Amino acid sequence: MLTIDRLTLQLPYYPRWWRREWTTCIESLSLHLQPGEVHAVVGASGAGKSLLAYAIMGLLPQAARVAGELRFQGEDLTPARQRQLRGHQLALIPQSLNALDPLARSQHQVRWAAQRAGFGPSAAHQRADELLSRYQLSHASTHYPHELSGGMARRVLIAMAQVSNARLVIADEPSVGLDPNQRDRVLAALKAIALEGKAVMLITHDLRHALTIADRVSVIRQGQALETAPAQAFQGQGEQLMSCYARDLWQALPDNAFSTHPFHPTHQEPALA
Numbered sequence: 001m002l003t004i005d006r007l008t009l010q011l012p013y014y015p016r017w018w019r020r021e022w023t024t025c026i027e028s029l030s031l032h033l034q035p036g037e038v039h040a041v042v043g044a045s046g047a048g049k050s051l052l053a054y055a056i057m058g059l060l061p062q063a064a065r066v067a068g069e070l071r072f073q074g075e076d077l078t079p080a081r082q083r084q085l086r087g088h089q090l091a092l093i094p095q096s097l098n099a100l101d102p103l104a105r106s107q108h109q110v111r112w113a114a115q116r117a118g119f120g121p122s123a124a125h126q127r128a129d130e131l132l133s134r135y136q137l138s139h140a141s142t143h144y145p146h147e148l149s150g151g152m153a154r155r156v157l158i159a160m161a162q163v164s165n166a167r168l169v170i171a172d173e174p175s176v177g178l179d180p181n182q183r184d185r186v187l188a189a190l191k192a193i194a195l196e197g198k199a200v201m202l203i204t205h206d207l208r209h210a211l212t213i214a215d216r217v218s219v220i221r222q223g224q225a226l227e228t229a230p231a232q233a234f235q236g237q238g239e240q241l242m243s244c245y246a247r248d249l250w251q252a253l254p255d256n257a258f259s260t261h262p263f264h265p266t267h268q269e270p271a272l273a
């Protein structure tokens, strides 16, 4: 569905006001997303995950230098095509809750997203109500963003991304700052989108929670994709993982810290509180 082939992305910076240099934020990154899968893109802060999302959506800063290929459903994702598909076939659930209009009620935010996706006013109305109820937001449909909890605001953004029936949904850190209950609801909503046959790219630094819904995981470090592994490879000591970094990420999870590890006997003894 989406193929990213050796994507390289550079952004300008100015060490002196007259001198422009380039910093490489994404380097020769290749990924392939299939319909029906939740594909987690996991990496530390600053790894280039949000920039990857923007590159796919066509939302990079103008000065960005981009090389490599992006193909969506067999066609090149040119800037013109990205403009055409954005909000229709390609949807982004942005990292920041500030993406919500502070002066608009939930129902209007979702309705406007539906109208941007091509629905007429009454169809948009109906579609928005449907989505709000799917995400248990009917009671909050007249709320403004400041009246929503973090999880509710996140679900409004998911409803907006979903209103168009997009084939590819990119969720950028959708569970940050949520309590476990809200987080599980958001992750379940994303899994449900994939089960409808769409592709979901789940961008996160949280491997543990990504694994609850992911089919495959791509590990990103400093703008490079180190490996893509099936979620099942994250088990035991991570023997099935190719890169040390992915194995370290896996072993660093709290639940794994006390698993038996031949070289660290202290790991065998759970610390006493």
Ligand SMILES: Nc1ncnc2c1ncn2[C@@H]1O[C@H](COP(=O)(O)OP(=O)(O)OP(=O)(O)O)[C@@H](O)[C@H]1O
Pocket (backbone or CB within 6 Å): 011, 012, 025, 043, 044, 045, 046, 047, 048, 049, 050, 051, 052, 061, 095, 205
């Ligand atoms: N507009 C920009 N101009 C210059 N550098 C940028 C810009 N946006 C991001 N960067 C740099 O690119 C790198 C990757 O940023 P990005 O936002 O993609 O990271 P991330 O993996 O999404 O991190 P986080 O988990 O914190 O959201 C960072 O080093 C960041 O400083």
Ligand code: NI
Pocket (backbone or CB within 6 Å): 049, 050, 051, 095, 172, 173
């Ligand atoms: Ni980010």
